[in-house]
Every structure is written in structure tokens, then in C-alpha cells.
Amino acid sequence: MLLTGTMTAMAQDADSTVNVSPTQQGLLTSRIHLLTRTYGDHVALRWVPEDYVSWRYLCQTGVNVLRVKTGTLDIDTLHYAMKPLTKEAFEARYQPSDSLAMIAMGTLYGEGRMGPNQTKDIPGSVGSGMELNNEQDLSFGYAMLVAEWRPDLAEAMAVGCIDRTARRGEQYDYYIQPTVWDTGGKIIFEPGVAGHVVNEPYKPQPYNPDLRDSLTAPRRFVLSWIDNEHSSFEIERREQAGTWQRLNEKPYLSMVDNGGLPGLCLYADSVTHDGTWQYRILAHDAFGTMTEPSPVHTAYAYDIEPPKAPQLKRIVIERPDDTNPSARVRAHVIWQNNDSLENDLAGYVIHYYNERLTQGQWRPISLATSSAGSLIPPTDTVATIDVTGLRTGMLSIWAYDQAGNTARSLSQLIRITDYQAPSAPDSLRAEVLPTGHVILSWQPRREDTDIAYYDLAFANDSTHEFLQVNQGGIPDALYIDSLALDVNQKYIYYKVRAVDYESNYGEWSPILQVLRPHNTPPTAAHLDESWHRTVLPSNASSGERLGMHMRWVVGTDADMTYHILWRRLGTEGDWQPIARWDADSLRQTGSFAVVVDDNPPYHQTERYYYMVESFNSSPYTSRSMAVSWLHTGPRVLNIPINLVGDWIQHEGLVRLVWEMPSSQVDWLATAGDYYICIHRKTDSEQRFRYVTNVAADVVDFTDRSLKPGQKAEYYVIVRFADGRVGQPSNTIMVEAKNK
DSSP, rough: OOOOOOEEOSSSSOEEEOOOOOOSOOOOEEEEEEEEEEOOEEEEEEEEEESSSHHHEEEEEEEEEEEEEESSEEEEEEEEEEEOOHHHHHHHHOOOOOOHHHHHHHHOOOSSSOOOTTSOOTTSSHHHHHHHHHHHHHHHHHHHHHHHHHHHHHHHHHHHEEEOOOOOEEEEEEEEEEOOOOSSSSEEEEOOEEEEEEEOOOOOOOOOOOOOEEEETTTOOOEEOOOOSSSSSEEEEEESSOOOEOSSOBBBBOOOOOOOTTTEEEEEEEESSSSEEEEEEEBOOOOOOOOOOOOOEEEEEEEOOOOOEEEEEEEEEEOOOOOTTTTTEEEEEEEEEOSOOOEEEEEEEEEOOOOTTTTTTTTTTTTTSSOOOOOTTTTEEEEEETTTTTTTTTEEEEEEEESSSSSEEEOOEEEOOOOOOOOOOOEEEEEEETSEEEEEEEEEOOOOOOOEEEEEEEESSTSSOOOESSSSOBOEEEEEEOOTTTTOOOOOEEEEEEEEEEEOOOOOOEEEEEEEEOOOOOOOOEEEEEEEEOOOOOOOOOOOSSEEEEEEEOOTTTTTTEEEEEEEESSSSOOEEEEEEHHHHHHHHOOOOOOOOOOOOOOOOOOEEEEEEEEEEEEEEEEEOOOEEEEOOSEEEOHHHHHHEETTTTTTOOOOOOOHHHHHHHHHHHOOOOEEEEEEEEETTTSOEEEEEEEEEEEEEEEEEOOTTTTEEHHHHEEETTEEEEEEOOOOOOOOOOO
């Protein structure tokens, strides 16, 4: 395989050798782009240098055209040092009337080229360099285009050739390289390479660009398509099913500034009359042949020319109802037609504009005797329209032709005085924030479409005179008011009204009562009287109870909301709510003293604490001073226990079992932590001794300490963790017998 490294190849002339490439260090700066096309009996080659400078270098030094049969090292030199024809050879081969040949010769040898000292900008400047570059690019572009259009000119310019020695069905690799490499390193070429080219007959491929059209003026199309492979085209047109006509005399080149869209082509065409037209595109390929025609694209020319606009002359307002001027309003519109009416003029529609009522859009307005949008006959010059409910705005008459094209008259002001005030707003509501801000909002009535602003008023009492909150109008149905947090007023009152653009003042809304926000804590409750009973006297009345009795006096603040009585056991326990009083309910009874009787579970070591917390509309609460009692209750409790036991002869032990009534067991589950203690007295002892204790859920005990012949008495008792004890059980006697 031929690479860009150094190698020597035998030319067709046995006495010469070809340097394919010297060793070069650095990056490639120019490429030779190579295309091939096979025909079975020959292979066509076309190549294009990277730029103008590379092209001029190759024209001076020539190129080598090499062929290698794929898979072998046999190199055939088809052309050695191939250069463009000389000027004399061009003149001898082509007539002056051959314009394309003259263009090719001119790009190579033409006089009058711009020199470095002939630019508009200062020689050596950036602008001067850009001018020279633009002219060189133009010359290079024309040369390559001419080579595309004429294969003979491509070969004459040394950018194409025909390999007529290639055999049918064989596979080849082709290479195009400079004959003389630039050893100075300014241009480092990458040779053109086309590998695995099989010489088979050429099969034209379909040409299928995405052809589109736009009707930009009456009977004028702009065709557009995208093609990144071809640079020149032929455009053909016909009427539907007619004969194709070539539209361009010379190959068409798209010169559109496509804004960065690659390959965009635009072509403008005007047709003689409306109707259906068909287009197709053929492209010039790089080998001097035309592509197949593109699929037929159908375009439609229709009427897009608007009619002439009428001239609006006068508008007269009429209010038929003298008792209610706003009940019905009419406008008589007078205009002037053109001197000659178009044959396709369909009629007129009157349009109305008001930035608020029509949301910034022109809207058709109904005639007094027909629906909105109905066409007024082309010959009419007067129309009566219904403008009830509308406001001062702009009026225009639009002319329509039968194709739907429109033309507008100059707009004119229509003055419609508004005598009707807006209705009172709905749904006035408030959201009060702890910061002292009140967010007020409301809803305008649906029929009120011309509201300019709102007025908001307040008072500290519903019977007081209301004062306006806002200095200017409130444009939206929302207002945030700031209130002082230290005012001794429970409520503030608001109302709102709407004002339209004609300064008609609407009715006030219903008054809204708002609870004022403030930061004053409520009055704290205090303990008026209290006592504590653990035992009722014999002469106690039916209303007296065990436990704590308290009488609390709570605050009478106007904005008090509720009170909570809290209780906790010990100084480290959690406060638990045990009672709640609503302030409004107390206010209705006329009494602000509340009585509490509380009989919590007994506790021998920890005190019970009580406290009342009061709440109002402020973010703060007030707590009373705490009161506490030690609620010990009786230390000896009547807890019946039935004890049974016996000597188990074969095991040599005493087994005790006891039980309590189920109701007693349930009560013990709520009375506190407890355990069962076993007491014993043997026949050698004077009193009962504590033996051990077991958990509350254990109901038996085994004693292995008695000796044969020894007797013992037993009883059990309930003992609480806080020191309380129950009554002893019954006493039983057990004798340890000999086996």
C-alpha cells in the first residue's frame, strides 16, 4: 500500500524513477481530494487541491497519477509530472468562441491579476491580504467549476484524467501526488487516495434533494433545497403535464448567504398566471455529467394580492334609550370605496381595537342586524354596528377578496363615553401575618372589563368613618397593609370599590372584619384557692372528692382564645394537658373562674405540679405560677391474697401458690410498680422473717430449706416500689415429713 513515507516507484519509462514522497516532519497543511468513477472500459479520475496556493504549486510542478492493482506491489505511472496545457496549446486546441475553455485558460494565464501593491488597503495589511485572498479564491472556484462542467477541460487543467488501460472487473488503488515535494516545508501535501476501485459499468444513482417552495409575491416562487455534493444545477419547469422548459441559460450557482446552513440553494422564479406548476432539478457532478432529474415537485400559484383599502370618513354615535344611555349604543360608520372595485372583492368587515377589552388584538365587530364577522357588500359605504358595552378605542374597515386577502383602512378613534359605574367587588378576604401585615384580595365582577383601579378604605370600628388606605389607585385586586402591633384594638375593618377609566366610582363592597395582629401576651391566670385531700371525712358531702381541688381565675382580655391546664409529675417530667377552656364560652357565662378536681395516681416520692397557660391572637402565651402537692395516699392497701401450700413428699420441698381476684390484678396494673414478698417463721423462731421477693407476674414459690420434722408458717404481701404495702395474705402451716 502506498503511504506518505519515502518510496521509489518505477515509471512507465524504464529509464526514470518517481519519488512518491520525501520524508517530512510536521502536520499536513494541504490535501488532494480524489474521486473516481468506473465505466467498465475505463476509469475517470477527478481531483481537487485544498486551496488556491496548493493548486498553483501543483500547476507549476505537476502531479503524478499512480495506479496499483489491489493486493500487489505493481505500480503503474499513468501520468508523470502532469501539468496544465500551455497557453499556446489552449489557443491551438480551443476556439475563442468556446467561453468555458477561455475561462479555464484565463484562470491559468489571464493578465490583470491583482498584485500585492494594487489592493485598496495598505499593502501588507490584514485588509490587503483579505482582498488578495478573495480574488484568488474566486479564480480557483471558477477553475474547478469549469473542470466539473467539461471533462476535457479538467484534463487540460491537470485536475482530471481517464485511465483507458484499466481492465473490466479488476480492482485498483489510485494515488495523486506532487511530482516535486516542497522540501521547504511550507506545503505538506497529503496525496489523493482512492482504494479498492472495481472497474464495473457506471450505474447512475437517483438524485433526490428535498425541494420546497414559497410563494413570496403574486405568481413568484422561491425554490429551496440543500445539496452538499454538487455546486451547480439546471432548473426545469412545466405546467402540469406540459413540456419541460429549462429556466437557466447557464449552470445555476447558489450565491445565497445561508447564515451557516451548509448546502442551502435558493432559486426565484416568476410564472405568467395562477395555477399548478411543476419543477425538477438536475445537478452537474464532478465528472462533467448530469445527474438524473430529481422527483417532480408541484407548486401552486394563487392570488395573494390584497384589494385596495377603503377610506374611513366618519363615525356617528347613537344612544336610543334616553333613560339609560348605556343600555344600548350604536355607531354609524361611513366610508368611501375606491373609484373602481376589483372583480374579486368579496366585501368588508369592521374591526375594533382596545388594548384592554380586546387584549391588544383587532376584533371583528357585529353589525346591528347580523352576527360578528358578516361581510358587508362591496358596494355599501354605510354600516351600523352595535357597540354596547365597548369603550373608546380604534376602528378600521378591512376589505376582503375572494381569496381571503385583506387590506385595512387607516384606523380612526371611536369615542364611546361610559356612563355605567362598575359593580362592587366580590370575595374581599384577608390573610393576617404575625409580622403585622395583612394581605387583602378580592375579585372583580366578570362583567366589569374596564376597571382602571381600586380604592381601599379602613376603620377601627364598623360604625366609624372609613379612611382611604391608598393615596393613588390600586391597579391590581391585591393590597398588603401594614398594621401597628401595639394598638389596643381587637379588629380592623376594610371595604373596597372599583373605579373605571371614565372615573365612574362603583359601590363599596361589604365590610370585612379582620382580627388585628399584635405582640402583646395575654393576661396570665392565677390560683384563687386550692386544697388537697387523701382521705374523705366521715361527714363529707356527696360533692367532695379525693385529690387536688383548684379554683383558677383566668384573664378577661378581649382577644383571649383559650386556656390549657397542664400537669406533670416531678420536676423533670413532661407537661400533660388535662383540661381546656374556650375563652368565648367563658365570656358567655360571665364567669372567668374555673374549678378543677384532679385525683391522679398516688405517688409516695414525687410531687404533682399544675399550671395554666393562656392563649390569644398574638404569637406569645402566658403561663401562671405552678402549684404542687405530694399525693401519697394511704400506705397500707387492702389487697386480698389467697395463699395455699403443702409439703411435696417425693421432691422434699415446700411449694406455695397464691392468687388474687382478677379485678384486683387489673387495678394493680395501674397502681404503680410492685412485687410479691414471701415471709416465713419456723417452729424454732419467735417471729416471721423476710425470705425473698418475686416479680409481680410470679404466682408460686419453692422452699427447700426445711428439714424433716420441721414446721413453718408462711404468708405473702404486695409491696410497691414507692413504699406502699398491701394487707398480708392468710397464714398457712406446712410440716416437713420424713420420707
